[in-house]
Amino acid sequence: MSNPVLVVGAGPVGLTMAAELARYRVPVRLIDRMPARTDQSRALAVWSRTLELLGVAGCADAFVAAGLHAKAVGIHAGGKILARVTFDGIASPFNYLLMIPQSETERLLEDHFRSLGGQVERGTELTGFVDGGHSVSCTLKHAGGESETVEAAWLIGCDGAHSTVRRMLGLQFEGDTLPTGFIVADVHVTGLTMPPDELAIFWHPEGAVMFFPVMPGRYRIIADIGSAALHVPDLKEVQAIVDRRGPGGVILSDPVWLSDFGVNERTVRDYRAGRVFLAGDAAHVHSPAGGQGMNMGMQDAFNLAWKLALVIRQEACPALLDSYGIERRAVARQILAQSGRMTRIVLLASPLAQRLRGFVVRDLFKIPEVRRAVANRLSGIMIAYPDSPLNxxxxxxxxxxxxxxxxxxxxxxxxxxxxxxxxxxxxxxxxxxxxxxxxxxxxxxxxxxxxxxxxxxxxxxxxxxxxxxxxxxxxxxxxxxxxxx
The missing domain is CATH 3.40.30 (Glutaredoxin)
Incomplete structure (x- = not known):
């Protein structure tokens, strides 16, 4: 166990991976090319299943105390509410959606990693590696320009959608990019009459606008912009969209973060090549609908870490590691399809399709079993591995x-x-x-x-x-x- 596991990327996925390996007393190094962790809110949603796993890891209490507990999501159109799904029926001790800025998630995970003896090596970049069969020889470049060669027992790429590790492996990131762009704004909001712990989606003939509470008085707003070129909006543009599509009387101010994004639906066929693994956005990306992205990546880490620890400790056979890609690739396909369907429903442009959407959603969500099933599926507690070779x-x-x-x-x-x-x-x-x-x-x-x-x-x-x-x-x-x- 002398050679460490090298984890590349100190976002939520890499921090979770490194902390879990450290919890199991596996030597680990965690590097990130950026000089500091993000100060942006980015991913907000931490669902019930992820909180359960954080609880087992020993750090859920800090998350629960720091975040906003969202209790429901409502879908609105034409000044009426079409559907409302509450989360209190989720079959978990964490029967809510925790809304917490990614900057806070990373801070809490880094604190947890440090409590286990770990340290993030920032300003350190992976510039190359060679898988020698018994170890991976990795070349690192430090902030001062000096190089270092590390013999890693295993290499794990948690370095995001533009993964250096994936590129160096030569793996194809297969899939498509949706033709519709989105703008995002974290702003202070007044005049919104819905409960402050509730998410809201407003459907309008020209598109949708969505409100996600971040903390009291502050919301994440997302709106589609059709085929218009991606651009960072200003507050005036976001306010105009909210005025047209929202409930009326809503005033935005003091923007914390303004940005844009496109939706990619992509995945790799193999999560492992020899002694190198991929996890999180390095292995799969999809629509943010349903708030599954960060949760998926963190659950990749929880899945792989215990298996790798058992193999490194020579308490399990190396074939155990093959189950990681089999299990998590199947889950990624399900989530990609699920989030893609939700996105396409939101983006329906035909007036006839929009009317039909309203009728179906209104009638379907009158059924309590449907509302409960949707909440449980979003929460992650229904994720399963029915085709695992371990079963x-x-x-x-x-x-x-x-x-x-x-x-x-x-x-x-x-x-x-x-x-x-x-x-x-x-x-x-x-x-x-x-x-x-x-x-x-x-x-x-x-x-x-x-x-x-x-x-x-x-x-x-x-x-x-x-x-x-x-x-x-x-x-x-x-x-x-x-x-x-």
């Missing part, structure tokens, strides 16, 4: 999660400084024998199941690896032997 067994006839699904428990799974699976079963001699045989992989404490007729093997990231009926220990044994060295 084994089934939960037919049992009350509990299936292999690949998130294990919903009233006890914490995966906390602490060692990456360990949790055995959820009746505490008997066979269960104790399983713990003894696989002490390098299993937590020593056996957890009691909700359904005593079943056994669940739960991964360090809280997803089920194997399920069996009580007494059918060969299923659990086989699942562990597949992972063990």
């Amino acid at each position: 084994m067994g089934c939960a037919t006839g049992l009350r509990g999660a299936w292999p690949g699904q998130r294990f919903d428990a009233d006890f914490t799974i995966g906390a602490g400084r060692l990456p360990r699976f949790t055995l959820v079963a009746t505490d008997d001699a066979e269960a104790q024998a399983m713990i003894a045989r696989h002490s390098a992989l299993l937590e020593p404490e056996i957890r009691q199941p909700l359904d005593g007729k079943g056994i669940w093997l739960v991964r360090p990231d809280g997803y089920v690896a194997a399920t069996a009926r009580s007494g059918n220990w060969p299923v659990i044994e086989k699942a562990l032997m597949r992972i063990a060295v």
Whole structure:
């Protein structure tokens, strides 16, 4: 374990990756070519599943205290509300959307990384690397111009949509760019009559304008600008759009951040090449609809870190790492399709299509089950790995999660400084024998199941690896032997 893992990019994804590796006592270096972390709000949304994983990592409390707890989202058109989805029914202890500027997210993650003994090396750029099979020889350029060669055990590119690591690997970023541009403004707002902890989307014949609360009196405003050239708007332009498309009587002032963006829907086919991995926007980008982007990247990090730690600690076979790309690529495809559909619904231009959209949304969202399903899906708690190569067994006839699904428990799974699976079963001699045989992989404490007729093997990231009926220990044994060295 002498050679460190080198993580490139100290945004939310790289910070999460480095902190998780440090939590597992894996030597790690985190570099970023920028001299300081961002001071812009950028990504705002932290959803329930990400907060759950931050809780396991030991830093969710700081996020919860620092952010605004959004309770609902409303869709408005023609002076009426078409639909309102509340988040209090999300099946998670974090049954809200946490709105927090990316600058704060990075500050909190960096504080957490430092508490684990880590330090961000800023002004340090990766200029080249060679994968030698047993290590990766990386060339770094420091702020003063001096070069350094680092022998890294593994290299992880968390360096964003314009990833240097991806470019050096020669991987294609396949996909499309939408023809419609958007403007974004973080501004102070008065005259908005909706609750201050609620998101609002206003549909208008010429386009949409969306309000996302950042903190009391301050909102993120996003509006589409059609085929017009991308440009950074001024406050006057944003105010004019809000006047035309919004609810009326809204006054904007004191802009904190004004910008523009286009929507790319792209992904790589492979998240790994030898001893080099990609995570976050380096591997996938999509529409910001649904606020999934940063959450997706941070969950990439939570997925990979425990697997890499087990392999580096020589407690799991290297083949475990193959599951990272299989699992996360499937999730990225789902989120890309989901966010793309939401974006295209918002951008409908035909008057007939807009009227039909209004009728469908109004009638569909009258159904409580639909509203609840939408909230749970947005929250991330429905993310699952049904096709993971780690899955084994089934939960037919049992009350509990299936292999690949998130294990919903009233006890914490995966906390602490060692990456360990949790055995959820009746505490008997066979269960104790399983713990003894696989002490390098299993937590020593056996957890009691909700359904005593079943056994669940739960991964360090809280997803089920194997399920069996009580007494059918060969299923659990086989699942562990597949992972063990």
